[in-house]
Amino acid sequence: MRLGVLDIGSNTGHLLVVDAHGGAAPLPAFSYKEPLRLAEHLDDAGAVSQTGIDALTAFTAQALVVAEDKGCEDMLGFATSAVRDAVNSEAVLDHVHERTGVRIEVLSGEDEARLTFLAVRRWFGWSAGRLAVFDIGGGSLEIAGGKDEAPDVAWSLPLGAARLARQFFGGARPDDEAIRQLRKEIRAEIARDAGNLLRAGSPDRAAATSKTFRSLARICGAAPSGDGPLVPRSLPLQQLREWIPKLIAIPPDELADLPGVSPSRTHQIVPGALVAEACMDIFDLTELEICPWALREGVILERLDQISVLG
Structure with missing residues (x-):
């Protein structure tokens, strides 16, 4: 099956499209990434700024288009420490979901x-x-x-x-x-x-x-x-x-x-x-x-x- 893996890191947003089958190594088919630098879009209170939210939302929307164009059957989205540690992480991800339909999971x-x-x-x-x-x-x-x-x-x-x-x-x-x-x-x-x-x-x-x-x-x-x-x-x-x-x-x-x-x-x-x-x-x-x-x-x-x- 063809999967899209949406990785929202502290530096970069990265969509990796892979052909994945049980018992075989995941084979990269396409890569799309943008420098989001979310770790640097945290304000003094520890919240992701509006600039960071807008950048994340725009990237996720485009990543969804790319995943569909490349024939992905499913897309797995996850976020790491920059979103995990933000005091407004739930609000940020709810905003992304409302605008794009993509639900991003926060990994511990x-x-x-x-x-x-x-x-x-x-x-x-x-x-x-x-x-x-x-x-x-x-x-x-x-x-x-x-x-x-x-x-x-x-x-x-x-x-x-x-x-x-x-x-x-x-x-x-x-x-x-x-x-x-x-x-x-x-x-x-x-x-x-x-x-x-x-x-x-x-x-x-x-x-x-x-x-x-x-x-x-x-x-x-x-x-x-x-x-x-x-x-x-x-x-x-x-x-x-x-x-x-x-x-x-x-x-x-x-x-x-x-x-x-x-x-x-x-x-x-x-x-x-x-x-x-x-x-x-x-x-x-x-x-x-x-x-x-x-x-x-x-x-x-x-x-x-x-x-x-x-x-």
């Missing part, structure tokens, strides 16, 4: 981590053994670990790259004190619940998903996306540590010249790099393998599993 942080873990497990398979998964989004960091398809532990932290850039840098170039404070907060947040994952011992395999991790891996020498998803990619801790001072020193308008960095995300590279470094350091990992499957694939796979059971 735990569900986001769980579904991402499912996708990574299916990608690497049972040979991965006990698996640890990290995902840096625009609004949150998800961590999960376990030896089965459902993780033993899964949780979410308010350490998304866009969120941190807004909170600590405010659009300005970070100074040494801002970097120190950011680094301190990141590590305290991650370390607070690190025992959830560490109690079971070191993972046999540690993987990372998301645009932030892919960009950092590319900066550190990983193969470009054009080489295809089957090429192994990783983010080594030592190389990341060597790059962080350089990333801080590079003027923001020049960061987009680096491989794998899009102009709309240059302000998120330094916070994302500090979160990635902290994850590897605190969990004693020398590198993270980059997995091309993430939350969207997890949503698709769970839906196919449900259809299979019902069938």
